[in-house]
Amino acid sequence: MGEGRPPLVVLVADANPKRGFALSETLRSDSSLRVLTVPAEMALIDAVKLHAPDVVLVDMARADRDALDSIRALSQSAQERPIALFVDEDDAALMETAFDTGICSYNVVETPPRDVKPLLRAAIALYSRFRRTREELSEAQRILAERKLIDQAKRCFMKNEKANEAQAHRWLQRRAMQTSRRIAAVAEEYLASQKKDDLS
Incomplete structure (x- = not known):
């Protein structure tokens, strides 16, 4: 050292x-x-x-x-x-x-x-590697879940507004920019509002 x-x-x-x-x-x-x-x-x-x-x-x-x-x-x-x-x-x-x-x-x-230093340093290195792999997996799962949410919101918007996919995506983008939020958050809110309307 x-x-x-x-x-x-x-x-x-x-x-x-x-x-x-x-x-x-x-x-x-x-x-x-x-x-x-x-x-x-x-x-x-x-x-x-x-x-x-x-x-x-x-x-x-x-x-x-x-x-x-x-x-x-x-x-x-x-x-x-x-x-x-x-x-x-x-x-x-x-x-x-x-x-x-x-x-x-x-x-x-x-x-x-x-x-024992080599053993201790090996434990720290393995821990760092496992943690990095776990974080990468978690991030990949988050991205996949967000894409699924956005695709679901786009399909719902296309059906309700008789729009195509490009129009649905632009609407979500504009809404995200207007409210300074992620597109996935806008998609989730849109789907929740549609579900609420269906129940009312």
Whole structure:
């Protein structure tokens, strides 16, 4: 890590205090890392909200339902962060469940490696990639839904006004410009007004 760069903030979560302490001490030997731990009485999501870490490192001998549920709650919240999981036993079913809960990096290690930075950075990179892909998918779905809405509004306008598609599109465009809104919003409003008229 280059000089002047802030340390990577790592939040260590482990239900076993002794193991968590040992891992934290190993990490603290690296001055490029700022290591924090989750107090036994604090929920993981609350600790993340308090400390805003760059990455969460979960170390456990055997992942149980409570631990995975806490990870799932974090990954589905506004406090979502990259999460790296350390386990001491390979388990294909556990790995699949872990990824489903939001784990970015699944690592089987009997003892923490001396240099965990590559693993932590891999978790952050994978998280960024997954998040970007998810956002791109969400945007594509939004665009598709808007196009469907506009096409539906145009068909309705064409039927009501005996207009062609170009005329319907121009009407929606003019209306959007006049009201400083997106065409999709105008289309949605138009369809709602037509539905209201049909019910009255």
